[in-house]
Amino acid sequence: MLGTVWRGLPWLFVLTVLAGCGRSPDRNADPRAMPGTDPDMTLRQVLDRLSLELPADAQRVRFRTRTAIGPSSLSVSFGLACDRVPAFLAANELTESRDANVSVAVYGARQDYGISTDGEARLYAAARPPGMDTMGATYVELGSGDCQVIGVAEKF
Numbered sequence: 001m002l003g004t005v006w007r008g009l010p011w012l013f014v015l016t017v018l019a020g021c022g023r024s025p026d027r028n029a030d031p032r033a034m035p036g037t038d039p040d041m042t043l044r045q046v047l048d049r050l051s052l053e054l055p056a057d058a059q060r061v062r063f064r065t066r067t068a069i070g071p072s073s074l075s076v077s078f079g080l081a082c083d084r085v086p087a088f089l090a091a092n093e094l095t096e097s098r099d100a101n102v103s104v105a106v107y108g109a110r111q112d113y114g115i116s117t118d119g120e121a122r123l124y125a126a127a128r129p130p131g132m133d134t135m136g137a138t139y140v141e142l143g144s145g146d147c148q149v150i151g152v153a154e155k156f
Contacts, residue, residue, distance in 0.1 A: 034064040034112070041065050046074050050135065050151045051126060052092050055080060060148075064112055075109040075152040082147040085139050089124055094137050097125035101154075102136035109152040115140050 026039040033041070046063045047054065054061065059079040066073050080088060089095075102123045110117050124137040133155040139147045 030063075032061050032063055034062055036066065037063065038065040038067070041074070043076070046076050049074060050076060050153050052076065052137075052151050054078060055084060055088055055091075057081070057084065058149075062113065066112075073105065073108070073152060073154045075112060075150060077109075077113045077148060077150045079142070080139075080147055080149050082139075082141055082145050085147050085149060088149065089137070092137075093126050094124035095126070097123045097136060099123070099125060099134075099136070101134040105134045105152045105154050106136045106138045106150065109150045110138070110140075113148070113150060115148065115150070 027033075027035075028037040028039045028041065030043060032043055041063075043061070043063050046065070054076075057080065061076070061078040063076045064074065102125050103121075106121055106123055107117055110121065121138040121140070125135055135151075135153045137149065137151045139149040141147050
């Protein structure tokens, strides 16, 4: 009997290791979080770190944190009627920017949210809070009067 149990232990060990390898990392519980987002990060924390207030009529809100490659970054994306975008930019004290660092951060965020990176984006930035290397925002017209707005920060 003991010999049978002993012979089964290596297989039990192998199965345990294999089961552990297939375990996916913890997911963020918020359905608006994109895959790979820090499981402990909330949308409110992302917005606070970006110093952004979402308009009440924001739609299709998504957010993401990324630390695996390059600098740590966080971003938020949402839909808004294009005629409401200027009010959002003004309310969040975002002004047009030509900062190359903002351009790189926004380019990466556009890719994250599946927006074409063809052509030059209009960039907007605010004064950076302490600890942020780069902050910026952009928007893209989707048609039918709808826009997608993206805010991004690196090294948060």
